[in-house]
Amino acid sequence: MATQLQQKQQEEVSQAIIRRNIFRMVWPATTESVLQMLVGIVATAMVGRIGAEAVGAVGLSNRVTQIVWAIFAAIGTGATVLVARSVGANDRGAAKRTAQQALVLALILVCVLTALVVWQAKWLMVTLFNAKDGVLAQSFTYLGLVAFGMPFMAAMQVSGAILRGSGNTRTPMIIAFVVNVINVMCNYALIYGRFGLPQLGIRGAAISAIVAQATGAILAMYFLTRPSADFSLPVFSRYSFDRREVKRILGIGVPAAFEHIFWQAATIILMRLIVQFGTAELAAHQLGLTAESLSYMPSVGFGIAATAFVGQSLGAKNQRQAERYVRELVKWSVILTSVTAALLFFIPRVIMGWLTTDVAVISLGAKYLMLMAVVQLPQQTSGVLNGALRGAGDTKAPMYIGGVGLWLVRLPLSFLLSVTFGMGIMGVWVAMTIDLVVRFCLSAYRYYRGDWKNIVIEA
Secondary structure, three states, X not given: OHHHHHHHHHHHHHHHHHHHHHHHHHHHHHHHXXXXXXXXXXXXXXXXXXXXXXXXXXXXXHHHHHHHHHHHHHHHHHHHHHHHHHHXXXXXXXXXHHHHHHHHHHHHHHHHHHHHHHHOHHHHHHHHOOOOHHHHHHHHHHHHHHHHHHHHXXXXXXXXXXXXXXXXXXXXXXXXXXXXXXXHHHHHHHHHOOOOOOOOOHHHHHHHHHHHHHHHHHHHHHHHHOOOOOOOOOOOOOOOOXXXXXXXXXXXXXXXXXXHHHHHHHHXXXXXXXXXXXXXXXXXXXXXXXXXXXXXXXXXXXXXXXXXXXXXXHHOXXXXXXXXXXXXXXXXXXXXXXXXXXXXXXXXXHHHHOOOOOHHHHHHHHHHHHHHHHOHHHHHHHHHHHHHHHHOOOOHHXXXXXXXXXXXXXXXXXXXXXXXXXXXXXXXXXXXXXXXHHHHHHHHHHHHHOHHHHOOOOO
């Protein structure tokens, strides 16, 4: 009896420690996500004041930049998992070697990709999207400029991924805060021509993004390399290409890259369909996605924490601890998402009104938000479970799940419902909700089957 009581007390203490560790990691990651969400809303609202064509142009351009983002995000995923495992195994030397290889690799690749996007910006927009001339013309301008910020974004994102893998989510939060404040201030000054600066419109939005990203890259490199940091990295000091380490990073990261590419490719096809419905529908979809981030961005921190904690726990050979972290993360994600989803469902017109004054766009966007509110819980729970799978090194499962949901459910149903059954944009949105439910079921099945607990990452 006494032994059982002692075990129960130890369990309670252990659970308290797990909860404390979660909140120490989640609140900065969640705050970072919320900051990005809020600034995304503010920036979109600023562009929205230019007109619906400007909103559509930014949305289409972002589809292209997000494909490039997928490449270095994949490198970041590989770095996060391997750094987390090394930290869990108390091998900080291995963690630093992984971080150095990941950062240099990302910077080399993104510079090549940036040159290609700048060179072929017009061709990309004409080939990928069948939008109206006004939207395309503005997208040429925006993409040709904003592409110059991609190397800075790569440095910032991969550095942030390395820090999160080491258990430090506070520093990326600080960087995000500074970046977002600069982005909003520059948007206000350059889009509208304030403080004696020229009124540049959509070009001002692109320049603001570059300035903010460059600032973020400088800060990220400073925090990552400063000697006083707990996890410092002399980026170019004694650097030599380590083929084996790069192979390990890509072995984990490439499936994550394909997951993002599947998403962006499917989104591009979907956007080609949506632009046929009209400018108001395109703007409502784009603004609706931004407004929806009110619900899902706060929960992104739980997925990030799941990746780090599962990686560290498995690195320490503690499978049960990994499971307990995920269980606690799912619980708190559900609680938070329930609140934010309720806002989307009950005040959708108010939220859309923050982003645009166009009555038609507000009406359409409100319908989108109400539909998406219904599937926020399965969507966010999937995010935590997929984060756990990635932390274990099982990055192929989220890739396959995403591929099935997007290409076998979302796209076919979107065309079937919107075109064949004449539902228009509503058909696309209904197909999206069905896709999210299907992917939740697949993610839950994969996680609870438990194969991820026995994955071995070769040294």
